[in-house]
Amino acid sequence: MNDNHKKICLVTGANSGxxxxxxxxxxxxxxxxxxxxxxxxxxxxxxxxxxxVSGSQTIDLLIxxxxxxxxxxxxxxxIYATYPRxxxxxxxxxxxxxxxxxxxxxxxMTLATNYLGPLRLTLALQRLLEKSVPSRIINISSDIHKWAxxxxxxxxxxxxxxxxxxxxxxSKLLLNIITFDLAxxxxxxGITVNAVHPGAVKTALGSDNAHSNILKLIDKLIKFFxxxxxxxxxxxxxxxLSPKLHDVTGKxxxxxxxxxxxxxxxxxxxxxxxxxxxxxxxxxx
Numbered sequence: 022m023n024d025n026h027k028k029i030c031l032v033t034g035a036n037s038g039x040x041x042x043x044x045x046x047x048x049x050x051x052x053x054x055x056x057x058x059x060x061x062x063x064x065x066x067x068x069x070x071x072x073x074v075s076g077s078q079t080i081d082l083l084i085x086x087x088x089x090x091x092x093x094x095x096x097x098x099x100i101y102a103t104y105p106r107x108x109x110x111x112x113x114x115x116x117x118x119x120x121x122x123x124x125x126x127x128x129x130m131t132l133a134t135n136y137l138g139p140l141r142l143t144l145a146l147q148r149l150l151e152k153s154v155p156s157r158i159i160n161i162s163s164d165i166h167k168w169a170x171x172x173x174x175x176x177x178x179x180x181x182x183x184x185x186x187x188x189x190x191x192s193k194l195l196l197n198i199i200t201f202d203l204a205x206x207x208x209x210x211g212i213t214v215n216a217v218h219p220g221a222v223k224t225a226l227g228s229d230n231a232h233s234n235i236l237k238l239i240d241k242l243i244k245f246f247x248x249x250x251x252x253x254x255x256x257x258x259x260x261x262l263s264p265k266l267h268d269v270t271g272k273x274x275x276x277x278x279x280x281x282x283x284x285x286x287x288x289x290x291x292x293x294x295x296x297x298x299x300x301x302x303x304x305x306x
Contacts, residue, residue, distance in 0.1 A: 025050040025051040025052045025262060026052070027108075028050075028052040028053065028108040028109060029052070029055065029104055029105075029107055029108050029153075030047045030053070030054055030055065030107075030108060030109035030111065030261065031055040031057060031100070031107060031109070031110050031111065031146075032044050032047070032054065032055070032057065032113055033057040033085075033087060033113050033114035033138075033139075034057070034113040034115060035054075035056035035064070036056070036058040036060065036063045036064045036066070036067035038250045039113060039219050039253050039254050039257070040111075040113040041067050041070075042251050042253070042254035043254045043261075044056055044067075044071050044080070045071050045074050045075050045254075046254055046258040047261065047262075048071055048072075048075035048077040049076070049077065050262055051077070052079075052262075053079045053080075053081075054071075054079065054080045055080075055081050055083060055100070056068060056071070056080060056082045057083050057084075057087070057096065058082065058083075059084070059085065059086050059087070059114070064082045064084060065082060068080060068082045083096060083100070086125070087114050087138035087142065088125070088130055088137075088138055089124060089125050089126060089133075091125075093138070093141045093142050093145055096145075097142070097146055100146060100149065101148075106152060106153035107149040107150055107152075107153050107156065108156050108157070109156065109158075110143065110156075110157070111257070111261060112138075112139035112142065112158070112159070112160045112196075114134065114138065114139075115135050115192075116130055116131055116135060117131070117185060117189050118130050118131055118188070119185045121183040121188075129176070129178055129188065131185070131192050132188070132191070132192055135192035135193065135195075135196060137299075137302055140196075140199050140299070140303055140305075141303055143158055143203065144303065144304075150212050151210055151212065154210065154211025154212060155211045155212075155213070155267055155268075156212050156213075157213045157214075157215075157260070157261060157267075158203070158207075158212060158213065158214040158215070159215055159216075159257060159261060160196050160215070160216045160217070161257070162196055162197050162200070162216040162217060162218055162273070163193045163218055164218045164275070166190055166194040166282065166286065167190075167194075167283045168190040169190035169191045169194035169285070170187070170191075171191060171195075171285070173294055173295065176191070194283065194285060194286065195295060196216065197216050197273065197282055197286035198285070198286055198288075198291065198292050198295050199295065199299070200214055200215065200271075200273075201216075201286060201287060201292070202296065204270045204271030208270055208271070212270075213267070213268065213269060213270035214270055214271065215260060215270060215271070215272045215273070217256065217257050217260060217273075217274045217275075218273070218274070219253040219254070219257060220252075256274060259277060260274060260277075273286065
């Protein structure tokens with residue numbers, strides 16, 4: 022039997038784009054897939070499509086708002102109560118918001134969804150991942166992180182003027198920093214932690230928030246040149262499943278190869294400062 026038949030894999034933001042293609046690939050490999058989606062109707066429609074395409078019935082749908090600590094706590098309780106193990110956690114859900122928006126907890130939504138959400142979920146599921154070693158955590162990042170200019174005193178754009186791409190870049194740089202920090206933390210526990218830039222992908226990310234006709238046109242023109250979600254998902258699936266990558270950790274992958282991220286991503290002193298600031302929202306032991 023293929024060892025993937027024994028794996029339980031969780032994918033956030035699994036109802037569309039890269040997340041859906043990752044879920045299809047995992048299901049086709051024989052893994053038990055847990056789809057985590059924010060919207061029930063969209064999630065249910067994707068679930069039925071993935072079952073049909075993959076031929077697998079071992080796919081579950083859980084609903085959670087990953088910008089909310091309360092929702093993540095409820096989700097993690099469901100997971101612990103239902104599943105005996107967790108072999109792969111893929112933090113894929115993300116948000117691009119053209120206008121500054123606050124989460125239910127009053128946190129800037131891009132920060133809450135793209136950085137705090139993956140961190141909170143990872144820490145909430147840490148015991149299950151440790152129980153399932155060797156296990157893997159994959160955080161979906163972006164090369165846009167290289168544009169970021171961190172102001173740790175103003176991560177929510179309360180003082181600075183909000184600009185959506187700067188907020189997005191900031192969230193992905195923070196995700197990179199915490200990815201490599203967690204990789205170091207977990208390196209002797211049998212859990213690998215890596216970040217992946219899937220490339221510029223044709224997804225709905227940001228499209229739903231393009232409210233003006235000009236923004237919608239720009240969105241369509243830019244995405245005309247992007248990768249398909251199917252192509253973008255393949256190297257992520259390799260990182261999740263390949264036996265050759267079972268012990269690779271603390272890396273940043275682009276097109277299936279480990280490459281150098283920004284210097285800020287690997288700055289140990291900056292990582293310590295980020296941990297300190299993040300403790301305002303999340304306890305990192």
